[in-house]
Amino acid sequence: MVRPVFDAAVLSGRSDIPSQFIWPEGESPTPDAAEELHVPLINIGGMLSGDAAAAAEVTRLVGEACERHGFFQVVNHGIDAELLADAHRCVDNFFTMPLPEKQRALRRPGESCGYASSFTGRFASKLPWKETLSFRSCPSDPALVVDYIVATLGEDHRRLGEVYARYCSEMSRLSLEIMEVLGESLGVGRAHYRRFFEGNDSIMRLNYYPPCQRPLETLGTGPHCDPTSLTILHQDNVGGLQVHTEGRWRSIRPRADAFVVNIGDTFMALSNGRYKSCLHRAVVNSRVPRKSLAFFLCPEMDKVVAPPGTLVDASNPRAYPDFTWRSLLDFTQKHYRADMKTLEVFSSWIVQQQQGQLALQPAMT
Ligand SMILES: C=C1C[C@]23C[C@H]1CC[C@H]2[C@]1(C)CCC[C@@](C)(C(=O)O)[C@H]1[C@@H]3C(=O)O
Numbered sequence: 001m002v003r004p005v006f007d008a009a010v011l012s013g014r015s016d017i018p019s020q021f022i023w024p025e026g027e028s029p030t031p032d033a034a035e036e037l038h039v040p041l042i043n044i045g046g047m048l049s050g051d052a053a054a055a056a057e058v059t060r061l062v063g064e065a066c067e068r069h070g071f072f073q074v075v076n077h078g079i080d081a082e083l084l085a086d087a088h089r090c091v092d093n094f095f096t097m098p099l100p101e102k103q104r105a106l107r108r109p110g111e112s113c114g115y116a117s118s119f120t121g122r123f124a125s126k127l128p129w130k131e132t133l134s135f136r137s138c139p140s141d142p143a144l145v146v147d148y149i150v151a152t153l154g155e156d157h158r159r160l161g162e163v164y165a166r167y168c169s170e171m172s173r174l175s176l177e178i179m180e181v182l183g184e185s186l187g188v189g190r191a192h193y194r195r196f197f198e199g200n201d202s203i204m205r206l207n208y209y210p211p212c213q214r215p216l217e218t219l220g221t222g223p224h225c226d227p228t229s230l231t232i233l234h235q236d237n238v239g240g241l242q243v244h245t246e247g248r249w250r251s252i253r254p255r256a257d258a259f260v261v262n263i264g265d266t267f268m269a270l271s272n273g274r275y276k277s278c279l280h281r282a283v284v285n286s287r288v289p290r291k292s293l294a295f296f297l298c299p300e301m302d303k304v305v306a307p308p309g310t311l312v313d314a315s316n317p318r319a320y321p322d323f324t325w326r327s328l329l330d331f332t333q334k335h336y337r338a339d340m341k342t343l344e345v346f347s348s349w350i351v352q353q354q355q356g357q358l359a360l361q362p363a364m365t
Pocket residue numbers: 112128203205221222223224225226227228296329332333337338339
């Protein structure tokens with residue numbers, strides 16, 4: 001079957017779009033603008049250096065939000081405004097290039113890095129109305145981002161690599177500060193999760209949502225929970241991120257000075273199900289492109305994902321089996337399109353795998 005190649009420059013002005021982009025009734029956006037979801041605004045800078053009372057209040061607010069829907073926003077985060085502006089400019093410059101130049105970094109099947117658009121070849125229906133550029137970022141390898149961008153896109157994109165090397169390093173620093181807050185709010189101490197993510201093997205994803213002439217039948221990103229640990233997302237001023245909570249879709253209004261933070265499946269497992277990885281999606285519009293910069297914090301590939309003992313007891317038995325991020329990432333890239341029940345399906349899949357392996361081994365005599 002030949003699948004459409006999504007050239008945004010062509011399709012974003014058309015109303016006769018391929019049917020693969022049309023989402024079924026029950027999943028497409030509702031015409032009325034979603035009501036706003038008010039999530040706590042955390043002054044993360046003040047939190048870590050401020051007085052104990054302010055810190056306790058922030059810890060409580062974060063804990064409440066994470067138990068309910070896993071979303072909050074951080075301000076006073078210390079990310080340089082110029083760096084953030086550069087990061088957005090790089091997205092505009094990259095995605096407005098001719099398709100063949102973007103396709104130099106084409107994502108290979110089964111891999112999580114590279115340029116992808118409508119996931120041509122990856123999904124047959126309910127295609128997302130977006131283009132993405134994703135790459136790995138590891139604090140232990142400061143040259144990784146520049147080397148990848150120059151190797152795949154060429155020397156004339158070195159600046160993109162340099163801007164995002166700095167951006168990802170700042171995202172990693174902010175992630176560890178947030179991990180301290182999450183550890184505190186779960187009562188396991190500031191150091192626990194910070195240490196777990198000191199070495200991280202994270203994914204930076206640039207999302208570009210071209211205008212769409214049928215915005216009520218398409219989705220920029222379909223309903224899903226992030227399989228990753230923590231997402232730190234900066235959306236531009238267009239708006240489109242929606243969270244499903246209390247039975248309905250609610251929008252998170254963009255704030256230029258804030259990052260949207262949400263718990264992913266892997267951290268939900270690390271908290272033994274206490275903090276929620278929540279269903280969310282991105283809608284598109286017919287007038288202007290929308291961009292979001294999503295930093296997905298991920299542990300090192302082979303670290304065992306298991307909650308601290310203090311979060312497991314008779315009334316809180318283990319919610320998920322031990323697993324490694326490598327196996328969950330592999331699952332989403334090769335076997336299963338991440339949606340609202342990825343971790344549940346993955347958990348039974350991994351247990352069967354382990355039992356399967358047991359079955360393959362000759363009975364020990
Ligand atoms: C580990 C990942 C898989 C996805 C990118 C990161 C975290 C979010 C995942 C994703 C965005 C969830 C919705 C479906 C998906 C296919 C997409 O729309 O891009 C997911 C990403 C992916 O598998 O490429």
